Amino acid sequence: MPTLTSLVLRLPQPLPQWVANTRTLIQHPRALTTIGVIFRPNMEADSGAPWWNDRAIRYITEQLRPGDQVFEWGSGASTIWLCDHGAKVISIEHDADWVEKVTSRCPTADIRAIPGSAEDYIGAIGEFADGSFDIVIVDGLYRPECLRRGASKVKPGGLLILDDTDQAQLARVRKTELPQWKKVSFTGFKASKDIRQTTFFRRPGLGA
Numbered sequence: 001m002p003t004l005t006s007l008v009l010r011l012p013q014p015l016p017q018w019v020a021n022t023r024t025l026i027q028h029p030r031a032l033t034t035i036g037v038i039f040r041p042n043m044e045a046d047s048g049a050p051w052w053n054d055r056a057i058r059y060i061t062e063q064l065r066p067g068d069q070v071f072e073w074g075s076g077a078s079t080i081w082l083c084d085h086g087a088k089v090i091s092i093e094h095d096a097d098w099v100e101k102v103t104s105r106c107p108t109a110d111i112r113a114i115p116g117s118a119e120d121y122i123g124a125i126g127e128f129a130d131g132s133f134d135i136v137i138v139d140g141l142y143r144p145e146c147l148r149r150g151a152s153k154v155k156p157g158g159l160l161i162l163d164d165t166d167q168a169q170l171a172r173v174r175k176t177e178l179p180q181w182k183k184v185s186f187t188g189f190k191a192s193k194d195i196r197q198t199t200f201f202r203r204p205g206l207g208a
Helices: 004-009 015-027 029-039 054-063 077-084 096-105 118-127 143-153 168-176
Strands: 069-073 088-093 110-113 133-138 154-163 182-189 195-202
Touching (some): 029 054, 054 182, 054 195, 069 118, 069 143, 077 088, 088 118
Parallel strands (some): 069 088, 069 133, 133 154
Antiparallel strands (some): 154 195, 182 195
C-alpha cells in the first residue's frame, strides 16, 4: 500500500503549480473528479491515451464513431488513441523525429512532418474540401490560426477541438471565435499533474 509520503511526492510540483491548481479548482470544482490521474504511473506522450483531461476524454469517447474522418494539428497520444478507436486520422506535426516515433506506434495514421514554415503548417488542411472532416483537432502550434483555418473543413454537426483553452490567449479565442457554434469545455487534471481545459466546438447543422 502506498505511504502518505509516496503519495505526497507524486502530487503536483512545484508550489506555484499547486497554487495555480487551487485557483482553478475554485473556479471549476468538477475538475476534482479527475484528480486520480495524478497518482497513475508517469505516462509517455505516445502512450496511447490522449494527453487531455479525463472529462474531455470521456466526452470524445461518447462522440467518436468508427470510420470518422479526423484531421489534427499536433500528433502523439491522441493519434494512437483515435486510430485504436476506428478513426481515420491525418495528423500534422512540426517535429520530424516525433513523427517517426508516433508512426512506429500507429502505422495506420497519415502523419505528415511540416517543420519550419508556419504558413505550410497552418495551411496543410487547405488541400481538403470544406466539410471533409467529422473532427478537426487543434493541439499543436499556431492554435488560433489553425482553428480559424480548420473551421470550414468540419462537417455540419461535426466537432472542432481546441486544447488548453485555460491559457489566456486561447481563452480569448474560446470566447470570441465561432459565435454560432455550440461550445462545451471540460476542465480537469492531466497526466502532467496540472489542470487544463479542452473546448469542443460543434458546427451547426444536421441535428447539432
